[in-house]
């Protein structure tokens with residue numbers, strides 16, 4: 001008798017899945033162990049959530065070099081690859097009989113734009129690194145030259161061991177804060193509505209209406225749908241707070257202020 005073989009989903013499967021895709025930094029964590037506020041917990045994204053699987057995809061060092069068109073194209077390819085890994089993992093989990101959903105969308109909450117889950121904070125909780133003053137995860141292995149992806153799933157799974165914190169993390173050198181052309185960063189905070197990657201995602205003719213409206217925090221019909229659309233449309237107009245960080249280049253001689 002022939003038929004599709006249902007994969008056995010366990011930690012070994014997950015390790016093989018990431019190994020096959022050249023991803024060497026990931027974590028399997030209990031959904032309930034993540035410090036997310038009500039409304040932004042894994043169970044708010046997937047009612048049956050038991051586990052979150054997070055991974056870091058390393059960026060090429062030259063991802064942000066070239067003409068704006070070349071950079072846009074490379075960033076789009078990188079994000080597509082990352083989304084494909086999330087989708088493949090969610091599909092594999094579903095084919096094993098479990099609920100699974102990639103962490104993708106954004107929501108409007110308390111007058112600001114947030115991910116359904118803050119991946120940098122979840123990844124920090126999972127022991128993959130620490131949040132820097134640029135509000136990005138500085139991973140212990142690849143610095144901040146990473147993209148984060150995640151899938152929430154209903155399967156209960158043994159957690160990956162929390163690694164001992166190692167390597168340099170944010171040294172508060174303020175290079176990212178000084179590099180931001182919109183003054184969107186200050187120590188510990190990011191004003192998303194100043195960030196070019198948010199304002200750049202809104203069509204120019206809508207900017208005068210959209211930004212104050214989103215800042216007001218007022219929920220409008222379809223606002224989540226609209227923000228999802230903007231998130232998908234988002235082009236990386238700026239990466240200065242990322243590329244200015246010594247942990248992007250991982251050059252130990254560049255760690256000073």
Ligand code: SF4
Pocket residue numbers: 132133134135169170171172173174175176177244245246247
């Ligand atoms: S540039 Fe400096 S202050 Fe900003 S995240 Fe990197 S190490 Fe921290």
Ligand code: SF4
Pocket residue numbers: 179180181182183184185190194195196197238239240241242
């Ligand atoms: S991406 Fe650019 S505009 Fe946005 S916070 Fe970073 S440096 Fe500022």
